[in-house]
Amino acid sequence: MSTINEINTTNESSRSKEYGLNELNFETMIGGQGTENNARIIPIISFAEFDTRREEITEQLWHAATEVGFFQLTDHGLDLPLIQAAFEASERFFDLRESTKSKFPLKSGLNAGWEFMEQVRPSTGTADQKESYQVTLPHMDNLFPNQTTLPEFQRVILSFEYQAWQLGMRVLSCFADKLGFPTEFFTDAHARDSEHFQSTLRLLHYLPMVRSDQAEGMWRAGAHTDFDCLTMVFQKSGQGGLQVCPGKDAMNEGQQQPSWTDVIPQDGLITCNIGDMLMRWSDDKLKSTLHRVRMPRADEYQGARYSMAYFCQANKDIIIQGPEKKYAKISAEDYLLQRINANFAS
Numbered sequence: 001m002s003t004i005n006e007i008n009t010t011n012e013s014s015r016s017k018e019y020g021l022n023e024l025n026f027e028t029m030i031g032g033q034g035t036e037n038n039a040r041i042i043p044i045i046s047f048a049e050f051d052t053r054r055e056e057i058t059e060q061l062w063h064a065a066t067e068v069g070f071f072q073l074t075d076h077g078l079d080l081p082l083i084q085a086a087f088e089a090s091e092r093f094f095d096l097r098e099s100t101k102s103k104f105p106l107k108s109g110l111n112a113g114w115e116f117m118e119q120v121r122p123s124t125g126t127a128d129q130k131e132s133y134q135v136t137l138p139h140m141d142n143l144f145p146n147q148t149t150l151p152e153f154q155r156v157i158l159s160f161e162y163q164a165w166q167l168g169m170r171v172l173s174c175f176a177d178k179l180g181f182p183t184e185f186f187t188d189a190h191a192r193d194s195e196h197f198q199s200t201l202r203l204l205h206y207l208p209m210v211r212s213d214q215a216e217g218m219w220r221a222g223a224h225t226d227f228d229c230l231t232m233v234f235q236k237s238g239q240g241g242l243q244v245c246p247g248k249d250a251m252n253e254g255q256q257q258p259s260w261t262d263v264i265p266q267d268g269l270i271t272c273n274i275g276d277m278l279m280r281w282s283d284d285k286l287k288s289t290l291h292r293v294r295m296p297r298a299d300e301y302q303g304a305r306y307s308m309a310y311f312c313q314a315n316k317d318i319i320i321q322g323p324e325k326k327y328a329k330i331s332a333e334d335y336l337l338q339r340i341n342a343n344f345a346s
Contacts, residue, residue: 035259035260036243036259036260036261036262038261038262040068040246040261042068042070042071042072042244042261042263042271043060043063043064043068043071043072044071044072044073044074044269045057045060045061045064045071045072045073045074046073046074046075047073047074047075047076047077047170048075050077050170054174057174058174058177058178061171061174061175062174062175062178065175065274065286066285066286066287067246068246068289069244069246069273069274069286069287069288069289070244070246070263070271070272070273070289070291071271071272071273072269072270072271072272073167073171073232073269073270073272074268074269074270076167076270077167078163078164078167078270079163080267080268082156082159082160082163083160083234083267083268084267085156085160086156086157086160086203086234086308087234087236087306087308089150089152089153089156089157090133090203090204090205090306090308091205091306092150092153093133093145093150093153093203094131094133094203094205094306096145096149096150098116100145100149101114101116101131101133102114104133104142104143104144104145106118106134107139107143109337110136110139111134111136111139111198111200111202111311111313111336112134112135112136112139112140112143112200113133113134113143114131114132114133114134114143115131115132115134116131117129117130117131129206129207129218129220129295130204130205130206130207130220130293131204131205131207132202132203132204132205133202133203134200134201134202134203135157135158135161135200135201135202135203136197136198136199136200136201137161137192137197137199138195138196138197138198144157157201157203160201160308161201161310162192164201164232164310165190165192165199165310165312167232167270168190168199168230168232168310168312169186169187169190169312171230171232171272172186172187172190172229172230172278172312173185173186173187175278175282175286179281179282179285179322179323180323186229186312186314189314189315189318189332190229190312190313190314190315191315194315194317196315196316196317196318196333197315198313198314198315198316198332198333198336199228199310199311199312199313200310200311200313201308201309201310201311202308202309202310202311203306203308204305204306204307204308204309205304205305205306206220206241206293206304206305206306206307207220207304208302208303208304209295209296209302209303218295220241220293220294220295220305222292223245223290223291223292224290224291224292225275225276225288225289225290225291226273226275226276226288226291226311227275227276227277227311227313227335227336228275228276228277228278228311228312228313228314229274229275229277229278229281229312229313229314230272230273230274230275230278230311230312231272231273231275231309231310231311231312232270232271232272232309232310232312233270233271233272233273233307233308233309234270234271234307234308234309234310235263235265235266235267235269235271235307236265236267236305236306236307237265237266237267238265238301239265239301239305239306239307240262240263240264240265240296240300240301240305241293241294241295241296241305242262242263242265242271242291242292242293242307243260243261243262243263243291243292243293243294244260244261244263244273244289244290244291245258245259245260245261245289245290245291246287246289258290260292260294263291265307273288273289273291274286274287274288274289275288275311275312276288276335277313277314277320277332277335280320280321280322280326280327280330280335281320281321281322282322283322283323283324283325283326283327284326293305313332313336314332315332316331316332316333316336317331317332317333318331318332319331319332320332320335
């Protein structure tokens with residue numbers, strides 16, 4: 001496998017490109033270092049006794065999503081042993097030989113399969129220093145390693161995907177209530193039994209540092225907003241680098257280099273952010289939030305970083321438009337395809 005130093009060169013043409021979506025044109029302006037502001041507080045919201053505390057939790061989610069855009073969930077009901085098993089399965093997959101992983105290639109435009117350093121952000125024009133394996137249920141034919149290659153991998157990952165989807169729908173049901181939609185509006189829009197389902201579980205392996213000077217101009221994940229309605233990120237303690245910038249701060253008129261806040265990883269704590277689909281559906285009441293994964297500094301852990309992200313992405317046949325019709329109608333399929341095509345070099 002080629003090293004990150006052999007592969008990466010700056011692609012200025014991708015940074016000057018004009019896109020058909022305002023979200024993508026905005027991203028081209030925010031790829032620099034910016035400043036850091038670790039005085040910000042990312043809210044932590046307990047989901048304990050959800051059914052009896054639903055109204056209280058809904059108000060906490062709404063305040064966090066409108067004021068910060070990022071929030072963290074605790075007491076969320078996902079089994080910690082299952083989360084740990086999913087991380088172990090992910091590491092076992094990425095430890096496979098390249099020749100084996102290449103048997104499960106990313107399917108064009110479908111967020112399913114394995115890729116190595118194919119994601120090029122509009123914000124940076126350089127490839128993210130990572131590889132990923134993506135699970136989108138309708139497109140997984142021939143993409144799961146068999147029992148001989150990776151025992152129990154498929155069972156563990158699908159079990160984890162299902163629990164993540166359930167939690168995501170619970171969060172989105174609260175936003176549905178606040179936006180005046182039926183409580184199950186977003187659950188119906190993300191129906192798992194539909195052939196149009198396109199929510200994705202992404203297993204991520206950020207490459208270790210091999211040279212002290214390799215961080216210059218490179219990012220484990222360049223600055224971006226997410227394509228979806230809601231993202232839930234699972235991190236491992238001691239493997240930092242995720243930084244966020246609240247949407248309201250980032251999108252202030254004239255501000256092109258936002259300030260960034262570190263998200264300290266904690267086992268079992270789920271970091272969530274609003275994505276661009278939900279921003280559109282809310283007529284901008286909810287702001288999708290800029291985030292990135294920086295390269296480790298000289299005094300920090302230099303090894304590989306693993307995380308998992310679940311992206312709640314509305315089914316292909318769903319039409320996205322808020323009640324105030326601030327944005328023109330667009331299908332979730334067309335919206336997602338535009339974002340994928342802008343982000344993958346191939």
